[in-house]
Amino acid sequence: MSAPKFLSTGRCLPAKIVTNDDLSRTVDTNDEWVFSRTGIHARHFCERESGMDLARGAARQALERSGLKAEDIGVCLVATFTPDFASPSMACMLQKQLGLKEDTICFDLNAACAGFLYGTKTAHALLADAPRPYAIVVGAEVISRVLDHTDRNTCVLFGDGAGAAVLARDDSARWHTVFGSRGDEQSIWVQGPGPEKAAVHMEGKAVFRFATEVVEGSIRQLVSAEGCDVNDLDLVVCHQANARIIDFVAKRLKAWEGLFYKNMERYGNTSAASIPMALDELVEQGMLKPGMRVLTVGFGGGLTWAGALFTW
Numbered sequence: 504m505s506a507p508k509f510l511s512t513g514r515c516l517p518a519k520i521v522t523n524d525d526l527s528r529t530v531d532t533n534d535e536w537v538f539s540r541t542g543i544h545a546r547h548f549c550e551r552e553s554g555m556d557l558a559r560g561a562a563r564q565a566l567e568r569s570g571l572k573a574e575d576i577g578v579c580l581v582a583t584f585t586p587d588f589a590s591p592s593m594a595c596m597l598q599k600q601l602g603l604k605e606d607t608i609c610f611d612l613n614a615a616c617a618g619f620l621y622g623t624k625t626a627h628a629l630l631a632d633a634p635r636p637y638a639i640v641v642g643a644e645v646i647s648r649v650l651d652h653t654d655r656n657t658c659v660l661f662g663d664g665a666g667a668a669v670l671a672r673d674d675s676a677r678w679h680t681v682f683g684s685r686g687d688e689q690s691i692w693v694q695g696p697g698p699e700k701a702a703v704h705m706e707g708k709a710v711f712r713f714a715t716e717v718v719e720g721s722i723r724q725l726v727s728a729e730g731c732d733v734n735d736l737d738l739v740v741c742h743q744a745n746a747r748i749i750d751f752v753a754k755r756l757k758a759w760e761g762l763f764y765k766n767m768e769r770y771g772n773t774s775a776a777s778i779p780m781a782l783d784e785l786v787e788q789g790m791l792k793p794g795m796r797v798l799t800v801g802f803g804g805g806l807t808w809a810g811a812l813f814t815w
Contacts (some may be wrong), residue, residue, distance in 0.1 A: 506678035507627040507670045512783035513564030514666045517547040530655045538560030540745025546662025546771030548647040557665035558643035569669040573602040575636030579609045582618025582642045582775040616803025639666040642775035662771030666779025678813035679728040685806040704759040721810035737795035743767040743777040
């Protein structure tokens with residue numbers, strides 16, 4: 504069974520950094536309150552940038568690092584729930600801006616915070632019959648445009664950003680995956696398109712229960728399929744929603760300290776962008792190297808979840 508091989512990664516963030524103290528000027532909150540509950544100190548918000556700017560920046564960086572050319576790419580997918588337009592898709596616009604060939608398979612997909620892993624799975628499948636053997640998968644979000652900035656329970660959680668990866672099929676490798684969905688519009692939802700202004704709404708306790716359940720369950724399922732223990736892994740990269748969720752699961756699994764990577768302190772919850780951004784940061788810091796056994800898990804609105812265990 505083939506698996507996707509990550510050739511390179513990239514990320515792109517808006518220039519504007521918004522700290523918890525900045526938010527305290529417009530909403531009843533403070534740094535201690537936010538950080539103690541979420542592990543977040545700051546996030547990036549788009550001011551002049553569009554979602555397309557972020558997606559292009561991350562994808563271009565990943566493409567340059569891969570050593571490939573635009574004409575080598577056969578699949579281009581963007582995972583997002585905050586596209587710039589309902590149509591055209593961000594992936595189609597990315598095809599134009601990167602100079603990809605016109606027969607490149609391009610579309611957006613929305614699996615919320617599990618979107619990047621859904622995109623990776625989809626791109627891997629498409630590469631079996633794509634016009635060229637490489638794919639770009641991007642997670643890109645401008646969540647600041649769908650926040651109620653007067654709601655301190657949601658506006659402090661999210662940030663904007665994009666992460667990308669260039670993939671190839673590897674017939675000599677294997678990977679284990681798990682995907683799931685649970686139709687639920689009451690735990691976390693965003694209006695639109697429609698007459699109501701788009702805004703993120705979330706029932707925090709329900710989301711915490713869901714997230715800890717599916718993250719722990721996905722990890723147990725994946726390590727069982729691999730025939731190993733969680734502590735045999737080199738890295739676990741969860742969707743960066745809340746430090747409490749990750750810490751809770753790590754404790755339940757009796758994981759060694761440092762196995763679960765966290766970077767939400769600097770970026771907040773960037774939905775589909777969080778896992779590829781984390782992978783890129785790990786590569787940049789020299790913490791993610793070829794041959795390492797990595798497990799990734801995403802979870803979010805839908806409700807959706809996805810996990811993958813593979814060798815980097």
